[in-house]
Amino acid sequence: MRMSRMFSRTLREAPNGADTKGYEYLLRAGYIRQMGAGIFSLLPLGFKATQKIEGIIREEMNAIGGEELQMPVVNPADIWKETGRYYSIDKEMGRFSDRNNRDMVLAMTHEEAVTDIARGEIDSYKRLPLLVYQLQTKWRDDPRPRAGLIRVREFTMLDSYSFDRDAEGLDKIYRDHYRAYFRIFSRCGLPSIAVGADSGMMGGKISHEYMYLSPIGEDTIILCDKCGYTANRQIAKFGKEYIEEEMKPIEKVSTPESKTIEDLAAYLNIDAKKTAKCVFMVGTFINDKNGEEEEKLIVALVRGDYEVEESKLSNAARANSIRPAHEEEIMACGMVPGYASPIGAKGNFICIVDDSVAKSNNLVAGANDAGFHYLNTNFGRDYTGTVADIASARDGMRCPVCGAPLRASKGVEIGNIFQLGTRYSSAMNCTYQDESGKQIPVVMGSYGIGVGRLLACLAEEYNDEGGLKLPVSVAPYQVHLVSLVKDTAIADSIYDELTSKGIEVLYDDRKESAGVKFADADLIGIPLRITLGNRSLKEGKVEVRIRATGETTTYLLSDIAEEIKAEIAKEQARIDEGIVEKELQ
């Protein structure tokens, strides 16, 4: 590509709002342009990089037996009503009516669509297993897009769907994906880790998220450096201690001005872990069949020194969503904020008790009387509720596996894999006939990678003061040819020669100063730069500079095609050496 004819141009200054380096450079180098909140165009450079990523994805998906297809973005709402997600997913899904007033949705994922197709294709166990994937546009009306391509509303996603006759089959294809995803990310040059995750709106039991660890990430990952335990904080467990002792009789004491655990512990001169903290949320429960909604107060109890993890709480309560409760809602159930506990409370509420509280004795809890608390409350004797793990794992807490201190880190979710089981096949009657003639729901899995987000993470990982420095496997071009001599004949012939040999060349044939050309080359970040200048040309040589390291070598003009091929191979070899082969333990 001749730069004189390139659609995009570089920006000298960062557009307002580009607050991470990767985003700033993608914008300035002309890879992407914004059109609205969370809505971006991929300009030719960004599109090329994306195509490289997609090429890697296709190779790896094909390698595990996937077949590529493409499903429609617009789905009739009927299939989403079959699974109930038409009702349980809120405003995040785009909805509209067609000209005949039929409900339509913009598919934000394709479990329904693929299951609808599959039920027409699968009849016998002999047809299984199957695996299909697509690279396709998703629209998800995220309430808060941010950080460029990291969190957008419209994006391209690899999504694959597996169909098996039983859990063993699912387990195998799930493991295949686990391994293939590490290969994909590492072939793109992106370091990643897999963590145990919440399956969220997808349903199902087992799921893993792939995380690019970075301070710009929004997810919090809990990891153990000693034994390798990793999990998203939303589900991360940690080693809890229980205060087990002989139950003592409950006793009401005056605790004026002690609305927080901190004040209470100070007033009574006790450790916060000797208290039970009461957190109030309101859960929304949606009927999958008809979309009817119901709200209910959720009372969450954790030990005073722990925090409530809302995802865990939401799962334990089986709520579709939860929000903090208002004071009136708490008081309506006979509890007094600041001095609250389920003891003596009445009305329609759900009580979820963290095991740290359930298994500890004689904790201090609210008396539902302003200015008073109870000493020596005990779960089971003084109140009841559902026991679950709803406490949040934090930096420094103990590893649930080996007991070593846990570490918290920020991460960007670049992919995830779910064992769906029969959630969709049962709801949509996607069954196969087994040897005995019985109809059995197909066992499914679904798997996804955000392509644009992956590019954004790469831009974040590979940059310096000058701009991007993408790995050769994903860079839009392999070579950036910069000509500084007036006579274009030599540069033109190098360009033609390299191009004819299948090398991807971005040729800066513009009438710009050397400084501008170098600065733009650094910004765009093509891995290799050929500089054609009078200085070395006098000796019949050109310079080849490696963007990532700045290392420069001069080669004879006559050898340049072969030398460049060798340099590209070297760059590619660096990537190949870093390919991660990892099996699910």
Next chain:
RNA sequence: CGGGUAGUAGCGCAGGGGCUAGCGCACUUGGUUCGGGACCAAGGGGUCGGAGGUUCAAAUCCUCUCUGCCCGACCA
């Protein structure tokens, strides 16, 4: 959805009741320069986010509204 902040040329910004709205970069023309964001000269480009209002006069004041960004809620 709550809190904050901003919207003036393609990009970055200044101006904050009064004549023709400015600066840097980018752009056009001519000339000089030519290996790390050159210089000189002459130019082109604006519904000051939108609507309504106050006023002799509004980019500027008031009301409403739209949009972007940041924090939170939320999210795969």
